[in-house]
Amino acid sequence: MTTFLTLLSSLLWWVLYSSIFALFFALIAYAMLRWTERSNVVFNRVYLACLLWTMAGLLLVAGVAMHEGHVKPPYAPLLASGTLRFALVLDMLVGAFLLWRLIPRVDARRIRPTSACMAVAAVMAIAFGVATSLAT
DSSP: OHHHHHHHHHHHHHHHHHHHHHHHHHHHHHHHHHHHHTSOBOHHHHHHHHHHHHHHHHHHHHHHHHHHTOOSSOOHHHHTOHHHHHHHHHHHHHHHHHHHHHOBBTTSOBOOHHHHHHHHHHHHHHHHHHHHHHHO
16 A cells, blocks of 8 residues: 555656646747747647656656666766756657647647757757756
8 A cells, every 4th residue: 555655756856846846847938839839839739748748858858867877866966967968868858749749829830840859959058057057
């Protein structure tokens, strides 16, 4: 029973943290997509894509952290890891794909792949800047 409750609690915290991060990432991506597309995009779809991307990214980074053995602070050795860098590149590819496939513009056309890549790059640059400033 304790194992079940632990797994249930972990699942709830994973969804909660993912949704909090996804809101901030969606605000950044929404502003970037409006600027690059020069048209309105549907915000709830931006949030959905960012939520799925964040959930996958948290699993990926947590898996790398457990594999590397850096699950407690300081996280600077984890940020210098080659495995984490590969995981972040994979995470960016997943994010660009999800944004491109899930987000329509208001005129019902899909956003361009270059706009999705630019939004992912902006989100990752801000997130990585915040993460490195907190890790040191």
